[in-house]
Amino acid sequence: MTDRREFLQTTASCLVPKSVFATSSPNFHFIDVESGNAWQVADPVQWSLQNINEPVMARAAEGLGKLTLNDGDRVIRLVVRRCSLNLLELRPGRVGVDHWGSHQADLRPFFKMNGLARPEVEVVLKDRKTDAVSRLTGDSFLYGVPLDSDFELELFQRKWERRHSTEPDDWTAAPGTRSGFAWDGVEDGQIPWAAIKSAWRRDAPPTCQNCSSDTLLVNFGLRQVGLFNRSANIVHVCRLCRRSFRDESIIDVRAWMTANLDEAALPCFELVWGKRVKRVAA
Known part of the structure; x- marks a missing residue:
């Protein structure tokens, strides 16, 4: 069985499409807070439930085992809280980021790789711990x-x-x-x-x-x-x-x-x- 590090290294090899804004439909990415590795998922709720036995999901496995596809919000809340993951939802001109309190990934590498660090991109950060929402622009995630x-x-x-x-x-x-x-x-x-x-x-x-x-x-x-x-x-x-x-x-x-x-x-x-x-x- 692979450990958390091996899993993240494997998923990091199939990460990001050439253009994250290629279609009008949203696409989703998980980012590991500790390593910064990111990977794309078609449906974050379904992916979380189907990968319950993967090392990256171990901390939430017990709770996820009690949930179904009908518990989408609870699934995402549990995953970002217990697994040290952030969830990114990308739409044209907009990026939504779900995180838990101070457990927020360094988004700069992802934004640079995908050309998102631009002032016209709206970034909506939602703290799942407090439900507080803050809004920034993409150039807030430039280096320096x-x-x-x-x-x-x-x-x-x-x-x-x-x-x-x-x-x-x-x-x-x-x-x-x-x-x-x-x-x-x-x-x-x-x-x-x-x-x-x-x-x-x-x-x-x-x-x-x-x-x-x-x-x-x-x-x-x-x-x-x-x-x-x-x-x-x-x-x-x-x-x-x-x-x-x-x-x-x-x-x-x-x-x-x-x-x-x-x-x-x-x-x-x-x-x-x-x-x-x-x-x-x-």
């Missing part, structure tokens, strides 16, 4: 964080295009930057264009998790975490979908700066409790 409305992306783009050129304002601060370091003649914590340009000439930017286009570095340094700790804060943005992404793979910012900044572009100081302390080379 939306850029602030006043973020000067076009300015960063123009500067990036001139990253190999020297300009009179190279030693002025790039707007909105926060680094935890300081350069002579630049406001504490902000990053001069000279340093960002230096990083652009060396840094290999990751691709956007939404549209796979190249991202643009807009910030690097250390950010305050709690009262005493700081963590790396390397931020890239996508110029197409206008989302920002923090690079979690970089732990040692000082080593990253040494590798990606020209010697002349390295910060002179590190900010400790708001005061400039001479930076020690990595």
Whole structure:
């Protein structure tokens, strides 16, 4: 008998049609909250009752054995509560999601795979635990964080295009930057264009998790975490979908700066409790 993991891996291979909006009739998908695996079912009530002996349904098996096709709402309620599954109902321009309390799957991979992360797609989330309903749009399930409305992306783009050129304002601060370091003649914590340009000439930017286009570095340094700790804060943005992404793979910012900044572009100081302390080379 297969276990829950083997079952989910098997069902994941027969998942999703090429277009989930191909027909006007609804189609349904279960998503496992823990693994993120998803699979399509023709009728979620019938499928749940027919697969009562599968590992993924084990936690609800006893209750399902007492129900029939006439108990559709009770079947779905039991499955999303006991089996850590979400049920998605897809119709043209609309996605319904049934979940239980905080047991909500990460829907971003599914939405990306099926082209659902768009503002014109309505997403209706129904919490089966409380019967509360909330409404979002598909672009709420894009990866990353939306850029602030006043973020000067076009300015960063123009500067990036001139990253190999020297300009009179190279030693002025790039707007909105926060680094935890300081350069002579630049406001504490902000990053001069000279340093960002230096990083652009060396840094290999990751691709956007939404549209796979190249991202643009807009910030690097250390950010305050709690009262005493700081963590790396390397931020890239996508110029197409206008989302920002923090690079979690970089732990040692000082080593990253040494590798990606020209010697002349390295910060002179590190900010400790708001005061400039001479930076020690990595």
